[in-house]
Amino acid sequence: MSCxxxxxxxxxxxxxxIVEIPPSCIATTMxxxxxxxxRITSSVPKDAKPVRVGYDxxxxxxxxxxxxxxxxxxxxxxxxxxxxxxxxxxIKCPYSPNP
Numbered sequence: 001m002s003c004x005x006x007x008x009x010x011x012x013x014x015x016x017x018i019v020e021i022p023p024s025c026i027a028t029t030m031x032x033x034x035x036x037x038x039r040i041t042s043s044v045p046k047d048a049k050p051v052r053v054g055y056d057x058x059x060x061x062x063x064x065x066x067x068x069x070x071x072x073x074x075x076x077x078x079x080x081x082x083x084x085x086x087x088x089x090x091i092k093c094p095y096s097p098n099p
Contacts, residue, residue: 014074014075015067015069015070015073015074016051016065016080017044017071017080017082018063018064018065018066018079018080018082018083019042019044019064019066019082019083019085019086020056020059020062020063021061021062021063021085021086022085023060023061025085025086039088040086040089041087042086042087043083043084044068044086045068045070048066048067048068049067050065050066050067051065051066053065066083
């Protein structure tokens with residue numbers, strides 16, 4: 001799925017990719033109790049550098065443009081590829097005082 005990122009300028013490096021994060025994903029990370037942990041899995045390299053952030057109000061997603069040497073080069077004037085969104089899992093803590 002491609003995104004309309006015309007408002008996001010391409011930085012000098014051209015090894016870029018975009019991750020789309022729905023607001024519900026962010027809310028999940030903020031709305032868990034002390035009895036639960038969250039595990040986030042993602043295809044984004046740990047040392048990827050965020051270079052731009054935007055919001056698409058039509059599709060209701062945050063757009064995070066990342067730079068990393070492992071990404072394929074992007075031609076100027078084109079939209080970087082979109083990576084798979086992260087997955088968030090809620091995990092009950094084994095030491096929780098409430099069963």
